Amino acid sequence: MSTLDLGLPARVPSPEPAGLPDAVTIWEVGPRDGLQNEQGVVPVEVKLEFLHRLGAAGLSIVETTSFVRPEWVPQLADAAEVLAGLEERDGVRYPVLVPNARGLDRALEAGVRDIAIFAAATESFTRRNLNRGLDEQFAMFEPVVHRAVGEGIAVRGYLSMVFGDPWEGPVPVEQVVSAGRRLLEMGCAQLSLGDTIGVATPGQVESVLRAFTAAGVPVSQLAVHFHDTYGQALANTYAALSQGVTTVDSSAGGLGGCPYAKSATGNLATEDLIWMLDGLGIHHGVDLRALAATSTWLAEHLGRPSPSRVVKALT
Template sequence: MGARVPGLPMRVPPPERGELPESVTIWEVGPRDGLQNESTVVPLEVKLEFLDRLADAGLRVLEATSFVRPEWIPQLADAADLLAGLRAAPGVRYPVLVPNARGLDRALEAGVRDIAVFAAATETFARRNLNRGLESQFEMFEQVVGRATGSGLTVRGYLSMCFGDPWEGAVPVEQVVAAGKRLLDLGCAQLSLGDTTGVATPGHVEALLRAFGAAGVGVDRLAVHFHDTYGQALANTWAALRCGVRTVDSSAGGLGGCPYAESATGNLATEDLVWMLDGLGVEHGVDLDALVATSAWMAGKLGRPSPSRVVGALAP
């Protein structure tokens, strides 16, 4: 490992802690969202080792794969084989993204207990991503979520384009709240608010979270998923934490984007998030050195440097 700057990050809360949570759950999306855009198919054994390394680093929620049609995202065509070969670590959840009823069928066949569905906050992205309109997408999710919860599965709802859409521009806060509430009312246990193209700013984040609160949605049911297109991911996370959010999505090494939104760049890097949380005195349970080593290893497998600033600073 590279040498750290002595004394940083300080593991003590700042003098004015505000309403920061004592601990945060990191929802690691690297194995699924992080790898789905890779043009070269990553070997199954590498994906399995990636999951093992992330679990060994202390991450307790690892989004493993997606039961999407192989022709849509070839990288995830091995979903069933990956789950069959997975050496599940004690106390670790391995949720799987399912796009539709057929995806749910495959998840149930594989014995999955945690799934996620992926909805859109805008008409254009719903049609591009799901081939359905903003309203009609909920007809599909009503069946999927209902069957899943009826089978004892825990369902998470992703809502994309919560802050801006490259085709429609700024997305009205009330439109996002209405779409998010629909997912929660269908039975999703948690709603992850996605800044798919990375255009959010801290003030916008706070305004959206306040609007959900005013609509009766507790912050305990919300998570955030930021992309770093404009370098705002950590600032936006800070704003969300101060509003009480306790689940943050991130991707080891900053891998990933969105295959249906060309302007979407990498996710918030888990290492960068952990470094900030350490400095704020917020518990997370992750071994930063082990995580950096894992992302450096994966970067080597992919043949390019990790975009994470912290990996760049600490890796050999």
């Protein structure tokens, strides 16, 4: 792999399109969602350096790990060790995914102040991922969210299978909105809408977001999480921005996928997202060169090139 060229190609300024936000918060999921599918165990020291580099590049939210059971996701079995070794950077949030009450216990023991829970909009995926029904998952999450909020902890709700399910096909919008509202009503401060298998298209994204707005959910409480299975992640992100969304999930270098979803490829690459945001004149606060260098460094540790098109173009 070649050394990263720290220069960026000249870009012709373009008029800023109307109706887009002035700034976007990037919710970086690389250390958790990006690494969870890796077959070879990534050493703790590499994870800690990755976290350090992401914060140094200007990312203000870096989802760090998960307290999921080790047999479910072996790559994240070292969550407590990673958190113990983490040197937090001022101005950076380090959320942790918790699957249940025991996961919250472990997060509290580790001093975590920012958590996320992972629900789904479909019965089939909930059964496979949580071994519970669509309605049963909320009974499991409700005490977790209530306790966390009572402890002064910010809670984010992930809603997966929003745009399509590999077993059920297209997901009715009203079903998605109902599930999402239940997470918000139980106390989640933000809802991340996940295209878990990467089948969404821009019109579908707009339709779902408008349905949430019509149901009384402020767009400020919504985030988007796209996978790039069919090459639509950036187009879908643009559609979300046009509807007022200002938080976008992405993974440095385009790492990740969903271990429980057949054919789900990598997350939207943070570098690709930044390239688009820069072209639109939307502020994000991240140093693209530093981030691309970080993804190149991590790709060398993983033994394969970064999937990010921007990283490839800059190397």
